[in-house]
Amino acid sequence: MSNNVLDKTDVTLLGAGCASLSLASRANELEDYDFTVIDPETHLAQDHIWGFWQMPWLSAAVLISRKKWYNWKIITTDKAVLHTTEAFPYSAINRNDWISDCFEKAIDNNVKFKRELTKECSSQVLDSRPPKIPKDNMLQHFVGYEIQAEKDVFDDTTAILMDFRCDQSLGMHFIYFLPFSKRQALVESTLFSPKKAVPEFYDNAIKTYLDKIMFTKSYKILRKEKGVIPLGIFEKRNPLYDGIGGNGGAIRPSSGYAFSFIQKQIDKIIKSSKKTKKLMVSSPHSKFELCMDRIFIKVLRKYPLIAPDIFIKMAEKLTGDEFAKFLSGEANYKIWLKVIYSMPKTPFIKASHEILKGTDPKW
Numbered sequence: 001m002s003n004n005v006l007d008k009t010d011v012t013l014l015g016a017g018c019a020s021l022s023l024a025s026r027a028n029e030l031e032d033y034d035f036t037v038i039d040p041e042t043h044l045a046q047d048h049i050w051g052f053w054q055m056p057w058l059s060a061a062v063l064i065s066r067k068k069w070y071n072w073k074i075i076t077t078d079k080a081v082l083h084t085t086e087a088f089p090y091s092a093i094n095r096n097d098w099i100s101d102c103f104e105k106a107i108d109n110n111v112k113f114k115r116e117l118t119k120e121c122s123s124q125v126l127d128s129r130p131p132k133i134p135k136d137n138m139l140q141h142f143v144g145y146e147i148q149a150e151k152d153v154f155d156d157t158t159a160i161l162m163d164f165r166c167d168q169s170l171g172m173h174f175i176y177f178l179p180f181s182k183r184q185a186l187v188e189s190t191l192f193s194p195k196k197a198v199p200e201f202y203d204n205a206i207k208t209y210l211d212k213i214m215f216t217k218s219y220k221i222l223r224k225e226k227g228v229i230p231l232g233i234f235e236k237r238n239p240l241y242d243g244i245g246g247n248g249g250a251i252r253p254s255s256g257y258a259f260s261f262i263q264k265q266i267d268k269i270i271k272s273s274k275k276t277k278k279l280m281v282s283s284p285h286s287k288f289e290l291c292m293d294r295i296f297i298k299v300l301r302k303y304p305l306i307a308p309d310i311f312i313k314m315a316e317k318l319t320g321d322e323f324a325k326f327l328s329g330e331a332n333y334k335i336w337l338k339v340i341y342s343m344p345k346t347p348f349i350k351a352s353h354e355i356l357k358g359t360d361p362k363w
Helices: 018-024 056-063 095-108 199-213 258-272 287-302 304-317 320-327 333-342 345-357
Strands: 009-014 033-038 049-053 067-069 071-075 080-084 090-094 112-114 124-127 139-149 158-163 172-179 184-193 219-230
Touching: 009 018, 018 033, 018 095, 018 258, 049 095, 049 258, 049 320, 056 090, 056 258, 071 304, 080 304, 080 320, 090 095, 139 199, 172 199, 172 304, 184 199, 184 219, 184 304, 287 304, 287 345, 304 333, 320 333
Parallel strands: 009 033, 009 124, 033 112, 071 158
Antiparallel strands: 049 090, 067 090, 071 080, 139 184, 139 219, 158 172, 172 184
């Protein structure tokens, strides 16, 4: 590897969110490239939690993660599936902890920061700004409270990834519950639908869940978080630039687990630097995964009321390790066969037929 600055390839990173700063934090692994980040103030944003299963490409995140759970549950009105793992615990990290850590590492790596993109030509531009989202696209939208209860009321050994004991009238809706301690937890109302709900919908869902399910009436709200994740594969924000992160197809359409897949994409970028002078950006998802995800999103859009049954049956078929691998994009054909056989056949066949005929192009 050459250490001569004149021999380095200039790379400009547009935006300073998760994708750009995650790559900039690893600039020391890319000695033949000189990085500049545009709009460094993007990293100053509302804090929220990112969840992920501990996988090989997430070793840096594990070091500063807030908590990990070796048990998690999927719950419906009449069933509950408990998964356990030793190899792939579910972990949570504060967004601002990760962004601050990446920012500091980028500075140490001599990454430059500028407020605006100048007319100076860069050898390559990686654009992490949000992509173009079509109207009526399927969305994952959520509101969460981080709360502090007055008493020890939570089981902090088990994360609740999906609890469907909540209002299903607006689409697939579940409560996501991460107990950081016996008194402190994140409780989040998550909805899959083309349109956001009114704020009262999420608030009522959270308050009802704490009251009726967790039997917690006395608590303090430490902070709130909210977000919207578009589900699908989208046109890049600017076709002249290489997309990265959400603008580069990193978000998993069926789940929205963006953080893990962004890190996976960056791992692939770093490995590609050894083969070509230009950094090669590719999707962290296989064509087969994207095809299956498109069918899955179509089913959720058309038949949202069967979502609890879909997820509980899938959870019943898989072990904890298999479930973690599946949602992290590491499923082998045996895991995929288990998932496919657990699905209700008629809705998926109809959705597949519509996609093949091209009668419903929407995600």
